[in-house]
Amino acid sequence: MIKGVFRLKPAVFEARNVSKQYRSGFALKGLDMKIMEGDIYGFVGENGAGKTTLMKIIGGLVQPTGGGILLFGQQGKKELCAARRRIGFLIEMPALYPHMSAEENLTFYHHILGIRNPGRIGEVLQAVALTDAGNKKTSQYSLGMRQRLGLAVALLGSPELLVLDEPVNGLDPAGIVNIRHILERLAKEQGITILISSHILSELQLLATRYGFIHKGRLVQEISAGELLQSAQAMICIATPNAERAAELLKRKLQITDISFNTAGELQIPKASVDLELLMAVLLQEGISVEGFNLSAPNLEHYYMDLIEGVRR
Known part of the structure; x- marks a missing residue:
């Protein structure tokens, strides 16, 4: 039926x-x-x-x-x-x-x-x-x-x-x-x-x-x-005055390999690849100050600009 x-x-x-x-x-x-x-x-x-x-x-x-x-x-x-x-x-x-x-x-x-x-x-x-x-x-x-x-x-x-x-x-x-x-x-x-x-x-x-x-x-x-x-991964963005040192530390301590920097100089880490609480604990234990963090979702403006840039090539 x-x-x-x-x-x-x-x-x-x-x-x-x-x-x-x-x-x-x-x-x-x-x-x-x-x-x-x-x-x-x-x-x-x-x-x-x-x-x-x-x-x-x-x-x-x-x-x-x-x-x-x-x-x-x-x-x-x-x-x-x-x-x-x-x-x-x-x-x-x-x-x-x-x-x-x-x-x-x-x-x-x-x-x-x-x-x-x-x-x-x-x-x-x-x-x-x-x-x-x-x-x-x-x-x-x-x-x-x-x-x-x-x-x-x-x-x-x-x-x-x-x-x-x-x-x-x-x-x-x-x-x-x-x-x-x-x-x-x-x-x-x-x-x-x-x-x-x-x-x-x-x-x-x-x-x-x-x-x-x-x-x-x-x-x-x-x-x-x-x-x-x-179309894109959600990213954890971390603002710290010691961005390069923090990146090296996270690579060594948590084996995070896909760390990048955005235009503001913040660390960018794919959300799916890390436990946020563990990440913050490691940074604080090593004395690296964190000025702020946020979660960036896929962005229509970025998607459009990337799409049009690909068309122009």
């Missing part, structure tokens, strides 16, 4: 050999990419790599010169147009009227988008934590509040996919954390799939479940968050 059936998640977006050529050259060249339902897909690449171009193709603002895309399994001009109604976009700065309040801006877009649910404005204000600022003129908003209002506009149509281009660009740390928490709730509680680009890779690593790395218009690699964590 079959107790359950494993269902593969469908692709929400798929790019097949997509190219976009301008007079100055290719913005995208033979790009293949897939975003599955439920993904928070971190889109990583330098300025000019082609991230925004692809997002504009998803939104129908730019047409590819080669290849094509599928949205929710649909292709063809008419079908793509209908599928785009299931997507919310925040590409570049949101277009807001500064003399209007948040509610008035949302009411304007509510009519433009042809949304019939009058309660939706209150729902999206609550979703982006702007309920208390609904009547405040947007000219008085901070950058973080304007970004959250732009996100509210993108949510008006109850999208199944959110496309966000640098939504935390220019925000202070508190604003960045606010946006992250909002997106986490949208993904977890409403099941919204998210495509997001950001140059703040440490923040992206806290959010994304999957990554795509783009370089000069080509998708170099796609990996899951789990694969990223397995």
Whole structure:
């Protein structure tokens, strides 16, 4: 008896050999990419790599010169147009009227988008934590509040996919954390799939479940968050003014051979190869002062830089 059936998640977006050529050259060249339902897909690449171009193709603002895309399994001009109604976009700065309040801006877009649910404005204000600022003129908003209002506009149509281009660009740390928490709730509680680009890779690593790395218009690699964590060993980093002496001591006393130094001059030892309590006891017994230690996990920024450096060679 079959107790359950494993269902593969469908692709929400798929790019097949997509190219976009301008007079100055290719913005995208033979790009293949897939975003599955439920993904928070971190889109990583330098300025000019082609991230925004692809997002504009998803939104129908730019047409590819080669290849094509599928949205929710649909292709063809008419079908793509209908599928785009299931997507919310925040590409570049949101277009807001500064003399209007948040509610008035949302009411304007509510009519433009042809949304019939009058309660939706209150729902999206609550979703982006702007309920208390609904009547405040947007000219008085901070950058973080304007970004959250732009996100509210993108949510008006109850999208199944959110496309966000640098939504935390220019925000202070508190604003960045606010946006992250909002997106986490949208993904977890409403099941919204998210495509997001950001140059703040440490923040992206806290959010994304999957990554795509783009370089000069080509998708170099796609990996899951789990694969990223397995891509490198966790390292114990020890700060001591006697780093070279400490390294020699640990090699001799504990037979640790794979000791290295990071750019800060700290000792780096693979976590799996040593007992931390024993390591610290040996250093203290030999009179070597320890100024601090930490555990470094696999890092998205380092992974990306190593990946791109390999492509450039």
